[in-house]
Amino acid sequence: MSKAAKSGAGKGGREDQDGGEPADSGKTQRGIQSVEVGGRVLLALAQARAPLALSDLAASAQLAPGQAHAYLVSLSRLGLIKRDELSGRYEPGPLSLRLGLMHLENQPAFRAAVPRVAALAEAIGFSVAICIAGPQGPTIVRYEHAGFPLHVNLHVGTVMSLPATSTGRVFCAYLPRATLDGMWANQSGAADSAMTPAGEHAAFGAALAEIRARGLACSVDVPSPGISSLSVPVLDAASRLCLALTVIGSTGAIDVAADGPTAQALLATARDIGAELAATPSLLASSTS
Structure with missing residues (x-):
């Protein structure tokens, strides 16, 4: 036996024959x-x-x-x-960003959403964003461009305002309070808003209740004039928010009616993603871990 082989088979250095963890992996290993x-x-x-x-x-x-x-x-x-x-x-x-995106790409909800969002953007002719809960707030992690370019700088990494965007209000409507409080505290200017989680205005609370009832949020010319959007949550079988889908288009060109074709296509896409998660228990478990 060679010296290298003897060394590899020595105390604390032997590996299983299948190339897995060292045989003494139960012990504290040297790092x-x-x-x-x-x-x-x-x-x-x-x-x-x-x-x-x-x-x-x-x-x-x-x-x-x-x-x-x-x-x-x-x-x-x-x-x-x-x-x-x-x-x-x-x-x-x-x-670090590449590693974070690689981790994200292995999340079941994101994997299920990507092909459906690409198909949705092509079908309706408007750009669609996938947003997740980031430390600073709802964050775009995928942006499918479609239609004419918009005069807003939206891209992967853009953080959406909690009170001022349809995406942000979806997160306000569905996230647990502890998670939402952390986001709100991290958003610059949140202290100047009267619509803080600790004391929401009645109108804002009513708006969130309507979003939960419809499963849909809408913004017209806010926060960017000439830009309108629709946003919906993707929920798992336990009604927990996994991510949000947001359609963005020029005001007047995009139909933002709750019963309009764009809203219905967006809602159907969110339901399809949620159904895939619910149909595969292992995916659901890993998406909420």
């Missing part, structure tokens, strides 16, 4: 401490939910600023973190 410290830096940034200065990031990761800077250099080279040249603050880098 790379510097990698774990770098993970603390990434975790601190993720928990902050906003770009951080070096001093703040170091404090959150419980590191000295000089030590944190060394890790940031390496993490930046890997693309896991990037530094904004104007503010000097650190934020997630392109590799």
Whole structure:
């Protein structure tokens, strides 16, 4: 037996014959401490939910600023973190975003939605966005372009206003209060709005009740003049919000009537996605885990 083979079969190094986990995987395994410290830096940034200065990031990761800077250099080279040249603050880098999107693409509701949303956009001739609950609010994670270009800058990563958009109001209508409170607190300008979750205006509360009754929200010329939208929730078998689908078009060109063909096509697509999740228990379990 070669030295390499003997070493691999030695204590703490033997693997199962099928190439799986080491035979002593029940024991605490040795890791790379510097990698774990770098993970603390990434975790601190993720928990902050906003770009951080070096001093703040170091404090959150419980590191000295000089030590944190060394890790940031390496993490930046890997693309896991990037530094904004104007503010000097650190934020997630392109590799982090790619990993996040890869995780998203493995989520059952998203996988079920993508082909149906593409078909919907082609059928109705209007752009359709898939939105999920992000830390800052409803966030576009897929945008199917259709029809004429719009004078609004919507793209993957755009965060939608909770009170001012049809998408945001769908999330307000269906999300648990604890989740919604966190989003509301993170949206800039939310403190200036009278329609906060802790004390919603009666009119806003009534609007949310109507959305739940119809399963549909509508915006006309708000928040962007000349742009209108319809948004619907995708619910699982337990009536939990998985994501929202939003159709966007030019005011006057898009029919935003609740009983109109665009709304009905949007609602049917959401029902189809929900039905696929409900029909496959394993998908439902993983989508809500």
